[in-house]
Amino acid sequence: MALKISQAREIPAFLAMQVMKRANEMQAQGVDLVHLEIGQPSTPPPAAVLTALAASLPQTASHGYSVGMGLPDLRQRVSVHYQDWYHRPVDWQRIAITPGSSLGFAIAFISAFDKGDRIAIATPGYPAYLNLMLALGITPQLLPARAEQNWMPDLDALVASGDIPDGLLLASPANPTGVVMRDDELEAVCRWCDKHGVRLIMDEIYHGLTFGARTQTALAYTNSAIIINSFSKYFCMTGWRLGWMVLPEDLVPTAEILAQNMYISAATINQLGAIAAFDCYDELDQHIPRYQENRDLLCRGLPAEFLGNYAPSDGAFYLYADVSAFTDDSIAFADRILAETGVAITPGVDFDGTEGRTHLRLSYAGATGDIKRAVQRLNDWLAIQQR
Ligand SMILES: Cc1ncc(COP(=O)(O)O)c(C=O)c1O
Incomplete structure (x- = not known):
């Protein structure tokens, strides 16, 4: 006989955490990953x-x-x-x-x-x-x-x-x-x-x-x-x-x-x-110019059609990119990017069930070297898509 499970089973997953789980599994299998999915500083506590x-x-x-x-x-x-x-x-x-x-x-x-x-x-x-x-x-x-x-x-x-x-x-x-x-x-x-x-x-x-x-x-x-x-x-x-x-x-x-x-x-x-x-x-304040540099690297380094009409990002360490030029299924799009480039990104539907289908969130909390690698990989991948 089936045992009772609460209505909590209906609660949507926290997609950023799901992507991190998948990315960590890939990393454990030896894939060279860049983490842009999670809002986590790469630097240790003071x-x-x-x-x-x-x-x-x-x-x-x-x-x-x-x-x-x-x-x-x-x-x-x-x-x-x-x-x-x-x-x-x-x-x-x-x-x-x-x-x-x-x-x-x-x-x-x-x-x-x-x-x-x-x-x-x-x-x-x-x-x-x-x-x-x-x-x-x-x-x-x-x-x-x-x-x-x-x-x-x-x-x-x-x-x-x-x-x-x-x-x-x-x-x-x-x-x-x-x-x-x-x-x-x-x-x-x-x-x-x-x-x-x-x-x-x-x-x-x-x-x-x-x-x-x-x-x-x-x-x-x-x-x-x-x-x-x-x-x-x-x-x-x-x-x-x-x-x-x-x-x-x-x-x-x-x-x-x-x-x-x-x-x-x-x-x-x-x-x-x-x-x-x-x-x-x-x-701790010394990390702030790095976040700003990371943000600018993404904004300048990624094509305008990939970033779309992105939010100003005057604080925290996220870019919310409008990728409607490429997809209306941000989960599938982020999955493909992860599988084909090793760059982990969070689908916008985590944050907005409707318009999030055409958005991605990129975290720039990490090391600047990682941001540069992500920009290079995303540009190479986007060039292939547009061929
Ligand atoms: C807006 C916001 N609030 C709360 C949290 C929860 O953070 P924590 O439980 O690590 O303090 C997060 C984590 O990313 C967040 O982005």
């Missing part, structure tokens, strides 16, 4: 973080649980980071350390929303937002943020439609477009949410990775938003699985209970290492 981790290894307490919200020393250090970067005082008791920001989203969704509630998200957008909402019985409300909308969702149109959601989740810099909201735009979003009673979740995990001025946090404009951040991107610590949230006061007790029940605590030893990360801005 030296002081590795030193702090090594110093923690012999201490017994490093190998035990921390409290659910995370080590107070790390939470206090995150609070100082808000003062240093944004000139905002943040009570450290509102800060929760999570296993990657990924679990932060789960805490945010479950603590602030009930089954059937609606959260608006920008399309194209990070796939796990939508997929996790579906898993939790929350209804995603898709707001177009495509080239025609200047890559920003139009909140006035939402008011005009009379369809005000319970929550709004936005990212800046955004994935997959790299679009960065100006501070006045962010302020307007925060005011809009407060005016309409919409709980804002602001994904700030690409903060620090902007090619212009540093952006403000939503905390500057509202106390009711949930802020999500991570050690994965700017801090180059993807595999450490560490993130943080700044919670509004009213959600702190629920978030703490959820953390205790869902994962007990984030990895204690990694938290001990992460405290040192906030002393390393100078070292």
